[in-house]
Amino acid sequence: QKEVEQNSGPLSVPEGAIASLNCTYSDRVSQSFFWYRQYSGKSPELIMSIYSNGDKEDGRFTAQLNKASQYVSLLIRDSQPSDSATYLCAVNSGGYQKVTFGTGTKLQVIP
Amino acid sequence: ETGVTQTPRHLVMGMTNKKSLKCEQHLGHNAMYWYKQSAKKPLELMFVYSLEERVENNSVPSRFSPECPNSSHLFLHLHTLQPEDSALYLCASSQDLVGSGRTSTDTQYFGPGTRLTVL
Numbered sequence: 236q237k238e239v240e241q242n243s244g245p246l247s248v249p250e251g252a253i254a255s256l257n258c259t260y261s262d263r264v265s266q267s268f269f270w271y272r273q274y275s276g277k278s279p280e281l282i283m284s285i286y287s288n289g290d291k292e293d294g295r296f297t298a299q300l301n302k303a304s305q306y307v308s309l310l311i312r313d314s315q316p317s318d319s320a321t322y323l324c325a326v327n328s329g330g331y332q333k334v335t336f337g338t339g340t341k342l343q344v345i346p
Numbered sequence: 347e348t349g350v351t352q353t354p355r356h357l358v359m360g361m362t363n364k365k366s367l368k369c370e371q372h373l374g375h376n377a378m379y380w381y382k383q384s385a386k387k388p389l390e391l392m393f394v395y396s397l398e399e400r401v402e403n404n405s406v407p408s409r410f411s412p413e414c415p416n417s418s419h420l421f422l423h424l425h426t427l428q429p430e431d432s433a434l435y436l437c438a439s440s441q442d443l444v445g446s447g448r449t450s451t452d453t454q455y456f457g458p459g460t461r462l463t464v465l
Contacts (some may be wrong), residue, residue: 239388249400267452269453269454271456275461276461277458278434278436278456278457278459279389279436279456280458281453281454281455284436284453323389324459325389325454327452334391334454335388337388338386338387338388339388
């Protein structure tokens with residue numbers, strides 16, 4: 236049973252559009268949620284972290300968390316070709332348990 | 347240097363070799379992690395150290411042996427690996443241990459990884 240699920244994509248959006256990436260998780264006691272960007276052949280780079288319900292904005296990025304529905308999303312406004320990467324969702328269920336990563340969604344921004 | 351560094355960046359080894367991966371964090375963090383990333387699979391947590399003490403070992407085969415001599419350095423010793431162990435090995439660190447209850451300081455920062463190929 237997958238604990239963190241993401242659509243593998245690829246998700247293709249035109250340059251300047253809004254890219255919407257979604258992630259669902261199974262453990263209701265999850266406390267911390269993270270979005271990482273990973274370029275091909277590189278390591279994951281933290282984009283956003285979110286800990287409470289609602290929206291959190293940072294520049295062109297907005298993370299949305301809905302604990303009741305057990306999903307977290309990442310919106311990228313004014314998408315740029317440089318945003319093309321795989322986006323990993325990670326969820327921490329607390330205690331000494333691991334942070335669980337999804338398999339990632341590949342985003343392609345078309346110029 | 348800043349952040350989390352890993353050496354070597356690429357490693358090719360035979361099944362009978364012994365090698366070590368090194369990770370160093372310059373962030374003053376208390377927790378360090380080893381992950382394995384294989385194609386088409388989620389990141390797999392291998393080992394967790396908090397203040398140099400191992401707190402998690404996710405049923406990793408004994409051919410992988412971690413070592414944390416101090417809070418800034420983490421090693422992964424490799425011996426008699428199998429071809430299926432070929433993957434990207436990532437080191438990460440966080441201010442506090444993931445799941446410690448202190449949110450905002452449990453964010454993990456990753457090193458560039460070591461691309462390992464086992465022949």
